[in-house]
Amino acid sequence: MIPDPIETFSALYAQASAAGPEADAMVLATVDPDGRPSARYVLLKGVDARGFVFYTNLGSRKASALAAHPYASLCFYWSPIGRQVRVEGSVERVSGEEADAYFATRPRASQIGAWASAQSTPLESRETLVQRVAEARERFEGGDVPRPPFWSGYRVVPSAIEFWTSDPARLHVRERFAREGGGRGEWRRELLFP
Ligand SMILES: Cc1cc2nc3c(=O)[nH]c(=O)nc-3n(C[C@H](O)[C@H](O)[C@H](O)COP(=O)(O)O)c2cc1C
Numbered sequence: 001m002i003p004d005p006i007e008t009f010s011a012l013y014a015q016a017s018a019a020g021p022e023a024d025a026m027v028l029a030t031v032d033p034d035g036r037p038s039a040r041y042v043l044l045k046g047v048d049a050r051g052f053v054f055y056t057n058l059g060s061r062k063a064s065a066l067a068a069h070p071y072a073s074l075c076f077y078w079s080p081i082g083r084q085v086r087v088e089g090s091v092e093r094v095s096g097e098e099a100d101a102y103f104a105t106r107p108r109a110s111q112i113g114a115w116a117s118a119q120s121t122p123l124e125s126r127e128t129l130v131q132r133v134a135e136a137r138e139r140f141e142g143g144d145v146p147r148p149p150f151w152s153g154y155r156v157v158p159s160a161i162e163f164w165t166s167d168p169a170r171l172h173v174r175e176r177f178a179r180e181g182g183g184r185g186e187w188r189r190e191l192l193f194p
Contacts, residue, residue, distance in 0.1 A: 005158075005187060006048070009085060009087075009163075015078075016078035019081050024043045024044045025076075026043070026052075026074045027040070028073075029072060029074075030065035030072050031069040032064070033067075040062065042054040042055075045102060046102075051155040051156050052156045055152065055153040056151070057119035058150045060119040066091050071091060072091045072154075073088045074086070075087075082165060083164065084163075085164070087156060088161075089156045091155065092157060093154055093155075094152060098153065103146075104147075112136045114147075115148050116129065116136045158179075158183060159178065160179075174192040174193070175191055175192075
């Protein structure tokens, strides 16, 4: 019986979180509309049998990339436990309800920041950003900050997950799990040369 790689991921993620800071930081690689790759860090905000969730601005460069090519690759490196995990899959938007529920848990400053930032578009000056933050603060003073319509989450539905384990003798272990059927098929497992 093959272990479920998402369960394996969750167990390793718990180990990595206990072993050091920022285990939730992951590189998100996308393909821009012109077919070129781009990568940046985002934070993992949820993982379950459906996939890996992160949140962002829907007007950002990564959002344009995902609109053109709804596929992504994620990469974690957890130095304290000597592990790398690579994830590849199709990407879908989370539901409005799911995004609302997560947005409501964010610190107020982050909620205000989401309203103030036209992420990835040119900014004339730092003062413009500071002013937009002040405007958003004033707009929502005395009440809850709703989720901006231009801010939500994406779920990477994995079709492949690879675990790399560091070996002191350089005989690193690479274990790759892959499945067909758009994230719904049976997982297959193979070892790869390091
Ligand atoms: C550790 C770390 C975590 C980050 N987490 C997020 C995140 O969860 N969501 C996000 O939109 N940007 C996050 N950022 C900022 C992104 O790396 C990036 O600068 C921003 O999203 C704009 O990317 P884009 O122009 O490719 O869309 C994070 C940056 C770092 C260094």
